[in-house]
Amino acid sequence: MFLVELKCSNCNKKLTKQDEVVIKTKVSALKGITNLKSWTTMQKIYCKDCFTTK
DSSP, X not given: OTTOOOBOTTTOOBOOTTXXXXXXXXXXXXXXXXXXXXXXXXXXXEEHHHHHHO
């Protein structure tokens, strides 16, 4: 799972370690989350540019 690259769900930009991201999810999906990087691949992720333009 550590080889998975995170991408913005809107513009498909590859996200680096320096990028800020916003994750859109429901509160019920937060229960019992331990491995955040693998969990984020199943959620909608937006880069800072896409989130601020919405």
